[in-house]
Amino acid sequence: MTTPFSFSLGATDGQARTGAITTSRGTIRTPAFMPVGTAGTVKAVQMRDVKATGADIILGNTYHLMLRPTAERVARFGGLHKFSTWEGPILTDSGGFQVMSLSAMRKLTEEGVSFQSHIDGSKHMLTPERSIEIQCLLGADIQMQLDECPPFPISEEASLESLELSVRWAKRSKAAFEEIAGRHQALYGIVQGSVFPDQRKRSAEALQEIGFPGYSVGGLAVGEGREAMFGVLDVTTPLLPKDKPRYLMGVGKPLDLVGAVERSIDMFDCVLPTRSGRHGQAWTWDGPLNLKNAQFVDDETPLDPASDCPASRDYTKGYLNHLFRAGEYLGPMLLSWHNLDFYQRLMAAMREAIAEGRFDQFAEEFRARHRERKG
Numbered sequence: 001m002t003t004p005f006s007f008s009l010g011a012t013d014g015q016a017r018t019g020a021i022t023t024s025r026g027t028i029r030t031p032a033f034m035p036v037g038t039a040g041t042v043k044a045v046q047m048r049d050v051k052a053t054g055a056d057i058i059l060g061n062t063y064h065l066m067l068r069p070t071a072e073r074v075a076r077f078g079g080l081h082k083f084s085t086w087e088g089p090i091l092t093d094s095g096g097f098q099v100m101s102l103s104a105m106r107k108l109t110e111e112g113v114s115f116q117s118h119i120d121g122s123k124h125m126l127t128p129e130r131s132i133e134i135q136c137l138l139g140a141d142i143q144m145q146l147d148e149c150p151p152f153p154i155s156e157e158a159s160l161e162s163l164e165l166s167v168r169w170a171k172r173s174k175a176a177f178e179e180i181a182g183r184h185q186a187l188y189g190i191v192q193g194s195v196f197p198d199q200r201k202r203s204a205e206a207l208q209e210i211g212f213p214g215y216s217v218g219g220l221a222v223g224e225g226r227e228a229m230f231g232v233l234d235v236t237t238p239l240l241p242k243d244k245p246r247y248l249m250g251v252g253k254p255l256d257l258v259g260a261v262e263r264s265i266d267m268f269d270c271v272l273p274t275r276s277g278r279h280g281q282a283w284t285w286d287g288p289l290n291l292k293n294a295q296f297v298d299d300e301t302p303l304d305p306a307s308d309c310p311a312s313r314d315y316t317k318g319y320l321n322h323l324f325r326a327g328e329y330l331g332p333m334l335l336s337w338h339n340l341d342f343y344q345r346l347m348a349a350m351r352e353a354i355a356e357g358r359f360d361q362f363a364e365e366f367r368a369r370h371r372e373r374k375g
């Protein structure tokens with residue numbers, strides 16, 4: 001573990017940019033889509049197939065893994081890489097977001113957030129210090145500060161209070177990180193401020209005062225809608241250092257990814273490709289398809305013959321329709337795999353378009369072709 005974390009910018013095209021994040025476990029090509037592996041597995045897809053789709057990095061979840069099987073047990077197995085057999089970089093969230101969306105009896109104080117496990121009701125406490133300890137026990141290469149992701153909508157004064165707490169927690173997270181993390185690991189600050197431009201500015205400036213090797217844009221993909229999200233990016237990314245990665249948390253649909261790359265975002269995560277795949281939704285260049293739909297019963301064409309992914313190339317839509325109607329495990333497995341591959345092919349196409357100075361044209365053609373809703 002000697003290679004220190006670093007980011008190098010590649011090509012820029014308008015505000016869009018390519019880059020490479022060097023970590024001790026491999027390089028991440030940006031713009032990058034990071035499959036979510038919440039409980040140490042990218043649901044229904046084996047790690048060798050996740051890698052084959054082109055993913056350079058996957059995500060793990062402090063909240064889920066601290067509850068089960070516990071961070072200490074994962075550490076005894078040699079860390080999350082060894083435990084899950086994923087050998088590339090792993091990014092973990094700090095857990096606060098998941099506590100607020102999943103746990104019961106949660107109580108938020110200056111110290112941290114106490115809560116009851118959604119699994120067995122046991123009592124737990126997450127502080128900035130404990131979150132960093134857990135992320136280090138897991139062995140995460142890129143870690144997140146503990147923050148508070150405010151609900152949407154939220155009043156301006158409540159949003160300001162929340163972002164100030166997250167800034168204080170950013171300081172404590174960095175102090176704890178510097179105590180116990182390795183030189184090969186990196187900690188990101190998370191910009192908050194909901195949909196208020198002056199608060200986004202305040203948060204971005206306060207975090208840069210503290211200083212991080214990368215910055216996440218938090219507080220979005222919480223129901224604000226695409227236009228409001230883009231509006232926040234328009235005012236936020238210009239405030240962040242150009243020579244450091246920007247990670248838009250929890251985003252998103254293909255049209256969200258294109259619009260956010262247009263606004264200078266480098267890293268993305270979203271449960272959509274795997275979660276929607278498990279329920280029969282296939283993402284394609286032309287938009288999403290519901291493969292359970294009767295229209296596919298006799299369809300003898302694959303999802304994408306041009307792909308080298310077996311899930312996209314070797315199975316007919318009629319067969320996939322059958323698998324879902326029959327409740328066969330293979331249905332969710334193949335569609336999760338296909339969707340991850342499609343997301344990686346979209347990211348690769350954007351990286352190539354930026355490198356060739358034709359990203360505007362790519363984005364325009366994609367938006368014309370990709371119909372999110374029929375008709």
Ligand SMILES: Nc1nc2c(CCc3ccccc3)c3nc[nH]c3cc2c(=O)[nH]1
Nearest residue numbers: 059060093097149218219220221249250
């Ligand atoms: N810490 C944090 N996480 C968020 C996530 C989870 C992303 C995540 C990271 C790693 C694993 C799973 C999920 C969000 N998802 C949608 N919107 C989100 C906002 C925030 C946020 O403001 N702060």
